[in-house]
Amino acid sequence: MIEKLKVLIIDDHTLFRKGLKEILLDTSYIEDCKEAKNGHEALDIISREKFDIVFLDIAMPDINGIETLKKIKTLYPEVKVLMLSMYPEEQYAMRSLKLGASGYITKSADPEELLRAVEKIVKGGKYIPQSFSEKLLHYLDKSNDIPLHEKLSEREFQVLLMIARGKTLREISKDLSISIKTVSTYRARILEKLELQNNAEIINYAITHGLIV
Structure with a gap:
């Protein structure tokens, strides 16, 4: 029997937060659900309140x-975190689980799967969808060599994906609230670490390694 749970949803899309909140509060063992629209707001809330699980x-x-x-x-x-994503599972799940996430699930999952994930996590387990488990094992077994992009910092990896999706340095600067000069520095580091020459090669690298779809 699961005790009453208090949860926090962190997502910048209001409609998604509201929809997920409705699903969760319709569950008998979830009695309170708070929302945060970004990481800064979430950290402030977590500093003042205790949650059983964070989405x-x-x-x-x-x-x-x-x-x-x-x-x-x-x-x-001690906070249990379930990551929600639309990104290719292998790349982001590996990073999330290594950093201590209790589970990983895509936003396209149905409510039943979401609640299975919650139940497993609050009982002390880790949740990965069955179909994804096979992909993760395949990803781990693909090679004994660490892919070059695994050597990137989290911010460098984020900039890599944004460049690969066709964003300009100015757009990246605005989205990440950092200067264009800083973005250029990240780009230079990415090119050096991945042994690439230009944005076209970054895009090709990202597609080849399944980092974007």
Whole structure:
């Protein structure tokens, strides 16, 4: 029997938060559900209130889900975090689980699967969808060599994906609230670490390694 739970949803899309909140509050063992629209607001809320499980979106502006996860697990290591994402599972799940996430699930999952994830996590387990488990094992077994992009910092990896999706340095600067000069520095580091020459090669690298769809 699961005791009454208090949860926090962190996502920058209001409609998604409201929809998820409605599903959760319709569950008998979830009695309270708070919302945060970004990582900064979430960290402020977590500093004042205790939650049994946190739902955290990976793709958020300013401070993304991976960075938010790192801060949460550093400051409040006991907090259980379920990552929510639309990104290719292998790449982001690996990073999330390594940083202490209790589970990973895509936003396209049905409510029943979501609640199975909640139940497993609050009981002390980790949740990964069955279909994804096979992909993760395949990803781990693909090679003994660490892919070059695994050597990137979280911010470099984020900039890599944004460049690969066709965003300009100015657009990246605005989305991440950092200067264009800083974005250029990240780009230079990415090119050096991945042994690439230009944006076209970054895009090709990202497609080849399944980092974008």
